[in-house]
Amino acid sequence: MMQLFAWLDAFHVLRYAPVWRGFLVLLLSGAVFPLVGVFVLRLNLITLRFALMHASLLGSAVALAAGVNPLLVGMAANSALVVAIARIRGSAVRDVGFITTFFMVLTIGLAFAVIYRFNVSTNDSLQILWGNIYAMTPLDARLTVAFGAVVAGFVVLRFPAIAAVLFDRDVATSVGVRESLVYTTIVLLVGLTISFVMRLIGALLLDAILILPALMAVSCARSLRGTFIWASVLGTIVALGGFAFAILADLPVSSGVTIFGALLYLIIHLLMRKRSRTAVRALSPSNTLATHTQEGEKQ
């Protein structure tokens, strides 16, 4: 009982405004940003995601050097990168692989050059990599809420067009969907989401919020609509569970969220494997034969 009270006491930190604000933003992010993770997985935007992370790092480094809001500059950098990629894609090539690789290398190089040249403090630099939900300003929180609403609205209102683009981009064009517009919007949302999640839990751990819930959702769901719903629910669980785990284990929230997310992923993976094996066993001829034999014996 004493232990329980000690655990509950640990959550008293929520009385502090920055902690409460950070918690709410984390919860919202967990519910909404895994939707973007579904885009990343299906459209194979992993390389692009790295390029956007690096661009966001560059933006944050520039912001820290200039003493302005890293979130805003990170968003601006990512938006600029998305626009550049969309223009190059439209004018020259459809495959963005080599473009993103180029920008990925260039931006990280520039980011470290800025950090070195402008003597950005080690602590601030690490914050870019680790993130800090308690460092969210009221402006950051408002921006995250507004952006979350945009992402959720996009997925709900444009679901048919999104389904077409995720299914096959040529098919999307054939049915009259403006594939290029939808695809660019998706990439833009991925870029901005990365900026927000980096602010929350850092560049190194953003997959816990962005990708892991989406990966789990793909295992659980049987439809695209179900995938988005599962991703949102599991993202909320990861955010909530990760936050609680971090408080109880006295860890940084980013670490707590990542470790909790990884454990949940492992559990779901094992459960799905078990379900799959059970289904295969139910179909195996030897099992069918055994069932028939038992029925015969009963008769």
Added chain:
Amino acid sequence: MRFGGDEQTNDGALANGAVVLRLSRNGVDLFSSARPWLHPLLDLSRFLAAREEGGARRESVADCELYDKIIGRAAALLIVRLGIRSVQTEILSRRAMPVLDAHAVAWRATTVVDRIDCRTEDLLADVVDPNAAYRLVSARARAALAQSDPASCALHVENVSIVRGERTVLRDVHLRVGRGEKLLITGANGAGKTSLLKVILGTVAPAAGTVHVTGQDERAARIGYVNQESVPVTFPISAREVVAIGVAAVRTSRREKRRRITEAMHSTRCAVLVDRMYGTLSGGEKQRVAIARCLAQGARMLLLDEPTASLDAEGKRDLVALVERLADEQEITVVMVTHEFDAMDRTGWRHVAIADGSLHPLEAAR
């Protein structure tokens, strides 16, 4: 043609004395035609169908006599399909005799020959189903019409060249496809078949030339595209959601969209797959779902990119039968590319081959 009362005559043909087909009852001409090939019989079929649609009592032709200058196997099958019981001809092919005899059609012929030198006659050598014969003859007629009359084209590809990297894949391609026509494009892997389809679809710009698709506008796409889909088995999307993609850009009520989806799935007999994960379906089931998507879209043209690639022999037959049924019922134009010509043997579709960067017209697949 002039229509007078219940009777129809072709004045020009009668005046010139060049009538090759005449349907009469008790010595009164109901219909006559002087057009070449099997067109008179197709015209007669349309004439009778139009009278029926116009509210006229269904015309019984069982008591009519048909004069047809030459009757081969194709003509015999079409005559049987019309329900005519008595024919007179100047030249009768021995191949036509079993057809007429099997359906108790009385015939009188001035001359009997072993065979008539006609490609359609050869194509129908083994066909016994009058409806199948009608479909094949109609398709060939539409193809011929598209070649001679651009206005009847569903698709007109003009001087199209396709360049990929530094390689010219196709050069100065001309292609006309009639409404409701079924075209088979074959060629080796990498010959440019898919590139040509994508140019028709509009997702790849040609280096030169133009593509005109009748009735196609940007907002209401009328081309249904069935490709070698890239959805991995593990990605969850239900069969219903795939069909719903067809109405993604359609501006109508949700109820109407649901109706179109359900109707399309029933039409392609894949309604039982509605909640199944698309990635776990068999190759044949996937193709049915993909075609249902095109129907829900309201496509007037189907572009099929190697649709038989993952199918066994039975699956290939089923797919071809499904496509032919839809094409005939809804007059949908079909363009299919494949490298498996053997699988499409005996379909009777018009056939062009891609080789050395250009299109080579071939005889209909048989």
